[in-house]
Amino acid sequence: MSTSQIGVVPSFIAGQWQTPEAAGGTEVLDANTGELITIVTGGKLDIAAAVAYGRGVGQRELSSLSLHERALKLKELAMYLNERRKDLYEVSYKTGATKIDSMVDIDGGIGVLFTFSSKGRRELPNSNVIIDGTAEPLSKDGSFLGSHIYTAISGVVVQVNAFNFPVWGMLEKFAPAFIAGVPTIVKPATPTGYLTEVAVRMIIESGILPEGSLQLISGSARDLMDHLDYRDMFSFTGSAATASRLKSHPNVIDGGVRFSAETDSLNAAILGPDAVEGTAEFDAFVKVVVTEMTSKAGQKCTAIRRNIVPAAQVDAVIAAVGKRIEERVVLGDPRVEGVTMGALASVEQMHDVRAAVQDMIDAGGELGFGNLDAPVVRVAPERDALAAGGAFMSPLVLRWADSRNPILHSREAFGPVCSVVGYDSVDEAIELAAMGAGSLVATVCTNDPAAMRTLTLGIAAHHGRVHILNRETAGSTTGHGSPVPHLVHGGPGRAGGGEELGGIRSVKHHMQRTAVQGSPNMLTALTGVWHTGAAQQLAGSEKFGAQPGNVHPFRKSLAELKIGDGLASDLRQVNQQEITAFANETGDTFYAHVNPKAAEANPFFPGTVAHGYLLVSWAAGLFVEPAPGPVLANYGLENLRFITPVAAGDSVRVTLTAKKITPRVTDAYGEVAWDAILHNQNDEIVATYDVLTLVEKEDTTYANWQD
Template sequence: MKIIQSFLNGQWIGEEKKSALKSAINGDVIGYIHAELPDFEEATDYARKKGQASLMQMDFQQRATCLRNLAKYLLEHKESLYLLSRETGATRGDSWIDIEGGFGTLFAYASMGRNQLPSGNLIHQGSAMPLGKNNDFAGTHILVPKGGVAVHINAFNFPIWGMLEKFAPCFLAGMPCIVKPASATSYLTEATVRLMNESGLLPEGSLQLIIGSTGNLLDHLIEQDVVTFTGSAQTARLLKNNDNIIKRSIPFNAEADSLNAAILAPDINLEDTEIDLFVREVFKEMTTKVGQKCTAIRRIIVPREIMPHVIDKLSQKLAKVTYGDPDVEGVRMGALASIEQLEDVKAKIAELRETSELVYSQDTKPQGVGCQKGAFISPHLFVNHQPLINCAAHDVEAFGPVATMMPYDTIDEAIAIAALGKGSLVTTLCTKDPMIAAQMIPQLAALHGRLHILDAQAALESTGHGSPLPFLKHGGPGRAGGGEELAGINAVYHYMQKAAIQGSPTMLSAVTGEYVRGANIIETDVHPFKRSFESVQIGESLLTHRRTVTEADIVNFGSLSGDHFYMHFDDIAAKESQFGERIAHGYFVLSAAAGLFVDPGVGPVLANYGLDNLRFIEPVPIGTTIRARLTCKRKIDQGKESKDGKPQGVIVWDVQVTDQDDVLVASYDILTLVAKEMNESINMHP
């Protein structure tokens, strides 16, 4: 029988079997957790030394490319994971969320890394700011790799997505990780890690896996390490209070199961489309993954007068659910992850019965051979008529297809009921009235990590209440753990150390690897636009010739653009304005500056890629003489090629447009695609 092994110090370990892992469908033994207890001090040292060193041989752009290639490899081998995922009790649809949802997160962070992160391993966050009158002393912020290891302790419900949504930003940040999946479904995590290792794409030591107990792992962590946790609030508190975690102030990010709510707003009538959308959303959250989602709806808050109708609609949908072996045709809901989980859900249902009325459950048996030994349970719907007074559903979570409906009479009461959950990951508000959304959402936001507003328009494309997206925050206050994951590129920053730096602009420029205004510049005889990507230097600068703005310029630009705003054409109105005279269009100043610094000949600059941080700072009246300074600010090597196979990179230029008194009138960054001299291949890890 298969031993589910750990992957530590670059080796698969575990030869002796310990406890059995059983299929959630029929109780058959899938494999055994290994009995050997690894040396966790050795594993953490290996991550910090070997893992960190191998990751630092790559930069952000290379690691992003590696994530993309890894996602492609995993997609090619997904069917073996689907086959194994069935044993966790998951249907094909449930498995899609876990498997391809996890791979999609890798793709998402690969894209974010390539588009938002620089070359190198240091992020300059924000702009440098003068700290003195003459800008001889300035300050800014940088983000750098921590130099430690991240320990990811994950829940049983998403053995693949739960690992990859933490791994992706951690890997981008250049931080090796040790993954500890929940034992019940760890065989699926192990299979995924084996594929990742077999791909040959991962740098040595960047990913390790623990099967079974973490032993004294947390005792071997140091100040540069990070711990992330997904699971129950009780376990989160236990881990967070580890003596070593507290003593060393090791960052601990918790994302805990919470009593998420769905609120049907008082403007919804029985004839409205939204009431069916609401019921469908609740139904989906009760039955998808058998309700085993940290984001699943546990509390259903509806107007008192229509609650009986909502109960009836939801009960009718639940009655159509066929549950059992996912391979049996017609089965829509699988099993809980384990018999232990089944017993826990039954115990929590008994607690809910003490204060609430059970209004729906099924007496049918699960379909499929051997399913009597599986971890199956039918949907359970409770009703509590006094949710502000006596309702266990605000404290007790049955982590399965179980929810409690509760009535309200006023909007304030609905908000108060939702707040009794003491902090949640997500709440849905179903309304067709924008004013109700504007009233309720800001109040709900204080205790909820994400707010899903459901109406007929959003439903056309909505990913749903229970779907955390890579680009948006996942996490919540209070009972939900108080942590934060995902939220786009911010997740990468969580695994890096932020530091403020102060010094002269020249020193800040040297440290950040990008030009900081006031730093020494490099004046050259050759126009920067005539240089290839490799030969342009950070700080290389061009000060252009001058141009005087005339009335004809303004008239011609207005005629060309169609912009006849009064400040440009009405003498009387302009004189009565704060400027006291007619001024040039801001976009004319932008265009005129381009005319000053653009080299017209054919050269390595291929295209304008975009503008960032554009500001029109001072007015430019008729008769103003302007010129521009163009300085290479930053270079980004994404390893990209044009359609005809020619390599290119992105150069960001700092542009300052000044008048005859050297007063700054316009400021922005311009991004250009610039050809390379030769086909440079990114030094990707094999």
């Protein structure tokens, strides 16, 4: 145990660790033993100073780095934390988490950092401006354009997290905010915030993050929202009641604070009509139900609460779930070998879950498996005893005579508890799932494509994610309750209406989308991406716009190449012999290239025409610089469109312009996207596309080749 866990859990505010007085604080106990491990109290933290520090120092330091540079720091941080997972595990066990639970929380959080680092460098520009969509011409002559850009919001993001994922919950919100360039203030939940503090302390001690990037508020911070305005974002995970109260704050309603919530969710799993006992789908369904009941002791916002199964399968499902629990679940202290399910996060949480179950029983539910008695738990290897002092609770399955009982679809027991209800038709299954009034995730388990489509489309509008499970995915699925950083995590209605993760989408949640209007030159200067009509410095044919003395752009390294540099080629005439030869050589003998009569009958062609790919190949021959140099490779084309057909006797020329330059932070080269336009002899556009090349930062290839 670190010294930070003895006494009061400290906060990290304005670049300093602060430990308030213990008086009036909340005692936090080991979830498994009831032992006092720390005290949490808000004390007299200067929340206004934390916000000002983030807006000032944090914004300044983060904006000094590009999107790629920040993404690279996430990878560095992930590697640093990866080497210290065992230390985090030792603390995590005190929260009631098993080793597997801790892996989901700790390794999962670290995995989010790795994923966003990779996606940030692969999918975003190496700048601080993201262009959204293509430019819109706003004048006939092309001198006035409109576009959209994303830039980081100018305030802070405050994240208030639930107790169930003290590490992942923080990192899954921190990663996209950090890449966007927005400082984060973390406010963890009291029962497990001491684990968040250990993780934050590791991060701060690493020295990897720019100053002001991350701050921590431990304990109460009731006036936190009072200090935020339209520059800031508030990201909440917790109860729907608390989210509703926060969302009604004047600074949200009138002050413009961006508010995102992920709240209670009565998630469902639907067993398809075909998935009867004995099928692979039935077995996969039972497995995922038990996993969701016992992982983190059922304390997951994504856990399955309502299992909607064919009426004839209710008894079989309850029996199979109960059997799997009896065979595989060992309840006890997660530090004891063999334990597979730990305690709830606190005794208070256990009492809340038991009370919720009792309310459901009183309202018409019936225990189909398990009981509310104090459980027997594993306290030492091969030794079990009645639970004493810990927050242990046995897994429970409720059954319902009335599948539309209101409490079934409105009350959540946030622990190892689920219900099984029957349906008589697929339409009824959809109705029952929708009665959850908005959920984070639902599983549809069937091997019938028609039933799957009906169910998925029927419930999609009520859910943030649909997990489709059958025999093909049973062995490879990431699971019903596992949000992945590539996909959206959130849901409508009761689930909060917010949206987290989703890859680069979540980075943009922390940015402002702004419409910009101006000349091509001004938009090029603003975005760092060449816009049609902006200035060009062309080599090549002076007849088609090249300036005397300009160097071929392929002879320029990234140190020399500028946006707008390019090449204008001369015309190249096309003849039928070349078209025929290409057709015969490639096997592409489509009639429009080789059959004059058939081609003339086609309303799109004037007769036989050149293959589009032949035109692209000729274009490469027109703009290529053959000698070794800074251009290392062509790695693809994007946005290729053929516009005007080219017949035998026509001529083509190409104009190539450096459109976007993206140096790689970690490599001696970067990517260059070139705007390519093919014209014919009448200056009509034949084709447009982007050529993608890898180019050295400094030209070493030619010198090495000469040696």
